[in-house]
Amino acid sequence: MDLNQYRMNWNYPTSIRVGAGRIVELPAACRTLGMSAPLLVTDPGLAALPLIDRALLQCRDDGLKTELFAAIKGNPTGQNVMDGVAAFKAGGHDGVIAFGGGSALDAGKAIALMVGQSRPLWDFEDVGDNAGRVDVTGMAPVVAVPTTAGTGSEVGRASVITDEAEHVKRIIFHPRMLPALVILDPQLCLGLPAKITAATGMDALSHSLEAYCSPLFHPMAEGIALEGMRLVQQYLPRAVAKGSDVEARLHMLVASSMGATAFQRGLGAMHALAHPLGALYDAHHGLLNAVLMPYVLQANQSGIGPQMERLARYLNLAKPGFAGVLDWVLQLRSEIGIPHSLSEIGIDDTRIDQVGLMAEADPSAGTNPVGFSASEYSQLFGRALRGQL
Numbered sequence: 001m002d003l004n005q006y007r008m009n010w011n012y013p014t015s016i017r018v019g020a021g022r023i024v025e026l027p028a029a030c031r032t033l034g035m036s037a038p039l040l041v042t043d044p045g046l047a048a049l050p051l052i053d054r055a056l057l058q059c060r061d062d063g064l065k066t067e068l069f070a071a072i073k074g075n076p077t078g079q080n081v082m083d084g085v086a087a088f089k090a091g092g093h094d095g096v097i098a099f100g101g102g103s104a105l106d107a108g109k110a111i112a113l114m115v116g117q118s119r120p121l122w123d124f125e126d127v128g129d130n131a132g133r134v135d136v137t138g139m140a141p142v143v144a145v146p147t148t149a150g151t152g153s154e155v156g157r158a159s160v161i162t163d164e165a166e167h168v169k170r171i172i173f174h175p176r177m178l179p180a181l182v183i184l185d186p187q188l189c190l191g192l193p194a195k196i197t198a199a200t201g202m203d204a205l206s207h208s209l210e211a212y213c214s215p216l217f218h219p220m221a222e223g224i225a226l227e228g229m230r231l232v233q234q235y236l237p238r239a240v241a242k243g244s245d246v247e248a249r250l251h252m253l254v255a256s257s258m259g260a261t262a263f264q265r266g267l268g269a270m271h272a273l274a275h276p277l278g279a280l281y282d283a284h285h286g287l288l289n290a291v292l293m294p295y296v297l298q299a300n301q302s303g304i305g306p307q308m309e310r311l312a313r314y315l316n317l318a319k320p321g322f323a324g325v326l327d328w329v330l331q332l333r334s335e336i337g338i339p340h341s342l343s344e345i346g347i348d349d350t351r352i353d354q355v356g357l358m359a360e361a362d363p364s365a366g367t368n369p370v371g372f373s374a375s376e377y378s379q380l381f382g383r384a385l386r387g388q389l
């Protein structure tokens with residue numbers, strides 16, 4: 001297998017350098033964006049690994065005054081972001097390297113936004129035209145380097161940040177939060193455990209699948225979602241079964257970026273439920289979507305018939321239409337070791353009414369193909385809890 005065939009520079013939806021080993025271009029990427037003193041934002045787990053040491057050394061050897069900021073949670077909080085802003089200012093930094101999984105990417109992008117603002121973070125929540133409040137001149141440039149294939153936050157224009165005081169996840173949005181440069185290097189993903197590979201990969205699938213089912217008119221996003229799902233179908237089982245499969249890892253990174261590109265068309269009930277459950281139970285975002293996926297498909301069945309017909313044909317599934325897609329999702333989930341019910345991942349029914357209300361109010365609910373009430377969301381959550389498909 002010749003991995004060089006995949007070595008590409010793409011400029012859609014932003015500048016993307018794809019290929020094995022391309023992390024060596026990190027210092028050059030920083031300079032391209034005019035940085036001389038980047039702040040490398042990552043999470044504490046990664047900060048302890050040699051790959052972060054190597055990236056820091058590379059940048060410093062190149063003469064870039066680079067410091068590390070790793071004080072962020074798995075679900076990054078508003079406080080984490082403001083601590084990062086303080087570190088950015090104290091170190092005299094002029095750009096951000098957002099390096100890691102979704103938490104590090106989201107935190108890094110939010111820090112780069114907030115270093116130039118005088119208003120508090122929650123003033124930029126994705127509600128109404130809050131994005132218009134952003135002072136773009138103060139924003140710092142971002143190089144994004146994903147080490148998991150799932151969130152696709154490297155090509156997203158938003159960050160999901162937890163408001164600890166209110167126990168909710170808020171989406172902070174501005175079009176300029178799209179990182180100006182992305183490095184997709186599958187070698188950074190090789191050490192990822194199978195469980196995280198599976199959960200994050202299913203997040204990528206949920207992005208493409210929910211975007212594909214969104215009722216908004218956006219054929220470009222629809223096309224990207226379809227091919228993103230095909231890449232997951234072909235490569236996620238391989239990446240889970242053999243973590244060192246560079247080709248599978250590369251295609252999953254691309255599928256992840258495609259999922260996030262597609263969901264400019266909107267998400268749906270999987271994310272409307274995963275957001276409150278992540279905030280209330282601190283559960284893994286990708287795992288929540290993976291468990292929720294078949295229950296949401298089932299609940300949406302009346303609104304997605306023609307879409308499922310086309311998807312089943314495109315993926316060349318054994319059975320046509322909705323039944324074929326549902327069977328495929330269930331089979332994929334069990335093949336890669338995703339639990340069948342939310343109760344198996346430590347979630348209980350004590351806050352079932354609250355979850356329903358929060359899901360109905362979540363921005364992702366607006367583009368679900370079927371409009372659910374809070375009590376319908378609670379019932380859907382209950383079925384996923386008990387494993388009743």
Ligand SMILES: [Zn+2]
Binds near residue numbers: 151206207271285289
């Ligand atoms: Zn997601």
